[in-house]
Amino acid sequence: MMKRTFVMAALVLACAGVTTALPVSTARAAEAEVKCDLSFSLSGWSIIYKHAEGSGTVVCSNGQRANVKITVNGGGLTAGKYRIDNGKGDISHVRSIDDVFGDYAQAGAEAGVVKSGEAQVLTKGTTSLALHGSGEGVNLGVSVGAFSITRR
Missing domain, CATH: 2.40.128 (Lipocalin)
Incomplete structure (x- = not known):
């Protein structure tokens, strides 16, 4: 059970990292005009x-x-x-x-x-x-x- 909770927490953090990275890449694309x-x-x-x-x-x-x-x-x-x-x-x-x-x-x-x-x-x-x-x-x-x- 402990391993399963750790894997779920890692997936949640990874997903959170991806969603916060999207606005950063969008901002970089706008700067690249x-x-x-x-x-x-x-x-x-x-x-x-x-x-x-x-x-x-x-x-x-x-x-x-x-x-x-x-x-x-x-x-x-x-x-x-x-x-x-x-x-x-x-x-x-x-x-x-x-x-x-x-x-x-x-x-x-x-x-x-x-x-x-x-x-x-x-x-x-x-x-x-x-x-x-x-x-x-x-x-x-x-x-x-x-x-x-x-x-x-």
Whole structure:
């Protein structure tokens, strides 16, 4: 009887240890979120339809890295031609670099002559992309479209 009680007590303690370990592993998973940075250059035009292409590099805090192609397509009341050099993007809410690739929803209002600037926050599910950059060109209007990042 004594052995049986000892075995039962050991099982109860082991089970208690497992249940207290679950919240700790969940907390560690939340802390392991990856932060990625995008460096890019982009040029494009718009006459009602907006189109731009560019390239860049994504570098993540977990050491992952990729050369990328960027495409912007959309429509709206826009007109102009522009170029963004040395653009930056902060990508959050990702688990790995694979979460970076895809189409981000984009909506914006642009206005600029000669020196042009752009800052936007785009989303793709729970992933967020905050863009900022400056360049040259003439652009005016309101547009809605997609900002796509693919492997190069």
